[in-house]
Amino acid sequence: MNTRVCLVSPKPPMLQRARRLKLDVVCVYTPEEFRKLPVDAVHDEICLVLRHQSDPRELVDSVRALHDRTPFTAVLTVQEEGVITAALLNDALGLNGVSSETVALLTDKWRMRRHTAERGVSAVRAAVASSLADIKEFGAAHGYPLIAKPLGGSASVGIHKIESAEAAESVYAALSELDLRQFLLEEYLEGPEISVDALSFHGxxxxxxxxxxxxxxxxxxxxxxxxxxxxxxxxxxxxxTVSEFLDAVGLRDGLSHTELKLTPAGPRVVEGHNRRGGDRINTMTHAVHGIDLEEAGLAWAAGLLEPLTGRPAANGGAAVVFFEAEPGRLVAIEGADEARAHAGVVEFHLNFEVGQLIPRVRWSLDRAGYVVVTAETAQAARDLAQSLASQVRFVTEPDPAAEEDGARALRRYRDLVAELNQVPDVDALT
Structure with missing residues (x-):
């Protein structure tokens, strides 16, 4: 009998990887996720389609019933929106997945800051706030600039840099418009930003x-x-620093994606996730290091992978650059065919078609598309990707339906911040 796993919110590439590993798969989806799947995405997999994110009890009961008949080896997700559900299922089934405590720390950024500070790991001055007075008090104590952002979230949504005490009022007004009754304040970390994708083996x-x-x-x-x-x-x-951070939050097995700033005082963690990185990082990692993060993480969870003895060497470089476009009705895309045809291109994708509305970029999914390339070095790949991206031109024209200067724009952004904030769901884990 094949090894049986439960995958939360898997997209078609993850299902393909599971088939390559000859796994017996049960999928968990929300109705919205299931409707977005291509018609040929699911083959022999069992799919549970439930509104589980608002009330996970029915989901837990349904998966437990399947587990009691034919036990799962692991419950896994590589999607940010699935980490809490996967943790709840791991707990309910008594599996050795990432613990609820770890997922709570990685989901709630204030909880994470307090926890790591108590352990002296990548300490960053931070505080939870709810008023303009809180912002000014924090700024007076720690200096400007500083960062204000939601307690939970992803995809770069809702982040504000406050340059001075004078700027605090306008930022607080913007946060209030987003219905953020509480938000996180952090010292601004000066320096370039990097990310580290890792795989952990029993700590x-x-x-x-x-x-x-x-x-x-x-x-x-x-x-x-x-x-x-x-x-x-x-x-x-x-x-x-990454190892100390993962130890501090209790992540012992599987994939992780940690974002850091390289400050004058040394590397400091911005945030961490118990999943692989997005933005085509998996594609680039496979091209440069020869490791498919998703497949390796799935294979380790299923007991089908031997632990890596060390970090794999790099073979060349890879880069992804996302296209920028002016908001409006898209009337033409110029230069795409020529850029796509370059020998160094690994992936090329357009997020919008002619006739569609392009919104102002507020989060990652508003970007117009991307190009992934490989080259002899990372710098050469970055230069090539930026050059090809600059050749792709999105021709837009003003359209009242694309204008987001009023209540509709605010409503869209407010709904987005609320949707990505999983902190209210953390209570189910603790």
Missing amino acids: RHVPIAIADKITGTGFVEFGHAIPAQLDPSLEEEVCR
Whole structure:
């Protein structure tokens, strides 16, 4: 009999990996997730389609009934929206997945800051706040600039940099418009940002891909390059910081994605996740290091992978750059065919078709598309990706339906912040 696993919110590539590993799969989806799947995505997999995110009890009962008949070896997800559900199922079934305590720490950024500070790991001055007075008090104590952001969330949503006490009022007004009754304040970490994707084996953490990050307006990520250009001593310090952080939050097995700033005082953790990184990092890691993070994480959870003995060497470099476009009605896309045809292109994707509305970029899914390339070095890949991206031009025209200067824009952004904030669901874990 094949090894049986439960996958939470798996997308078609994850299902394909499970088939390659000859796993017996049960999938858990919300109705919205299931409707978005291509018609040929599911083959022989059993799918449970339930509104489990608001009330997980029915889901737990349904999965437990299946587990009682034919036990699961593991419950796994690589999607941020699935980590709490996976943790609840692991707990309910008594499996050795990432613990609820760890998922709570990684989901609730204030909880994480307090926990790591108590252990002296990558300490960053932070406080939970709910008023303009709180912002000014924190700024007076720790200086400006500082960061204000939701207690939970992802995809660079709702982050504000406050440059001075005078700027605090306008930022507080913006946070209030988003219905953020509480938010996190942090000291601003000066320096370039990187990310580390690792795989952990019974508490031994193996960094695999270290990526330089390219950010754009409003902290939205507009590119990554692998491997990051770090001197050996700094790379060693980064890996040590990540290992200490993962130990502190109790992550012992499986995938992790940790984001850090390289400050003058050393690497500092921005946030961490018990999943692989997004933004095509898996594609680039496979190209450069020869490891498919999703498949390796799934194989380890299923007991089908031997622990890695060390970090895999890099073979060349890879980069992804996301396209930028002016908001409006898309009337033409120029230069795409020529850019797509370049020999160095590994993936090329457009998020919008002619005739569609392009919104102002507020989060990662508003970006217009991307190009992933490989080259002899990370810098060469980054230069090539940026050059190809600059050749792709999205021609838009003003359209009243695309204008988001009023109540509709605010409503969209407020709903987005609420949707991505999983902190209210953390109570189910603790």
